Amino acid sequence: MPTAIAVTSPDLVLPAPDPHTPPAAVFSSPDVQPLDDALAHAHRLLDVHGHLVVLYPESLPAAHEQRLHTVRSILESDRIALLRSPLPPLGLAVLARQLCQLSVCDFSPGVLASAARLLAHYVHAGAVLNSVTRLDRVPVGLKTHAKSWLPGSHFAVLAHPVPQLVRIGAGDLEGPDYACHLLVASAAAPSEWVTGTLAAGWQVAAVLEAPLPGYSPGWWGTAKLTEFAAHLSDLSVLYQLVASVRRESCRWCGMELIGDRCGFCASPVPAPELRLPSGGTYS
Structure with a gap:
């Protein structure tokens, strides 16, 4: 099943551009969605999709952001990526839809999560x-x-x-x-x-x-x-853009990634001069 993509408000879910693109899930604010409901929702998504990527704006109220971290902590899941974005609301909705489009492709959850930073540059x-x-x-x-x-x-x-x-x-x-x-x-x-x-x-x-x-x-x-x-709206262009970037494994959690930071654990990729040689030790 494709990696699940989620946002923090129903109005950040844009209509799918084609029948194959799944909609984003929604984790609403604490005053709308009780904690038990949020936990059950996240648990179902993980059971069905395996991994969950949640996009939310930097302007999200502190209580709502804390709720997202609480859900991940209670579930003790390293399969939930929480991605805080500087994009304005409509731009964030566009990015969420692009990730939904790419979720049906052959990208791993780690590549999909780290692709959010790459795709944001083109919004x-x-x-x-x-x-x-x-x-x-x-x-x-x-x-x-x-x-x-x-x-x-x-x-x-x-x-x-x-x-x-x-x-x-x-x-x-x-x-x-x-x-x-x-x-x-x-x-x-x-x-x-x-x-x-x-x-x-x-x-x-x-x-x-x-x-x-x-x-x-x-x-x-x-x-x-x-x-x-x-x-960018064309799936083939989005796919080629992500596929053209070199993939690496996160040194901390082992997830596959592109770019300079893991989407799941936020660990940065070391600069080339700081990486261990192939033997694992410095001479």
Whole structure:
């Protein structure tokens, strides 16, 4: 069975792009999901899928994050990976769906978990905001803060992979240089600047809409926003991207991984000059 992928809110579960992609599971907040229910849910997922990868945002309330660690500790399971992501909510939802797509491929649980950091680099996540006065996750200068008070001001912000901020009409955001889709979410009608100007400038192949995640207003500091995430959608491209990276075994837990950190135990991969030679000892 494919490795189970989970998120921390139902609105981070995007529709599957094809009939073969399983949906992400959900571990809701402690005030919604009692501990016994969370434990039973995790136990069932492990019984069926063998391993579980949980994605959650850096902005997750402390009590909710602690609940995830409590579930893993009580179950005493080294088969649960808890991945804390800096991506904005919509970008995180995109990443979760990409992992769900890849879960049906022939990647081991360790490679799948560590692939989250690789794939995140190819998610261009941002938003159009009417104010940046409460935006604390992207560097904002005092001059820009002052302009937030001007009537009719709107700002385009890219939070990931490289922070950017421009006032709409006075600049453009640098986007991906590869074919991608653009997912857009808004509490009201999406910003025409996103669906028109940005989509054309980034030459996206398709513009799709999704409900605005509940985490988004808090993450961006305002409820008046249009969130967007440009991403790779083709499974064959995602597969090739992950498959092209060298695989190693974690020196701590033994899981297979790609990149510089194990997704399950978070142990870093030693720099090449610090690794033991093939004989196991230094001369």
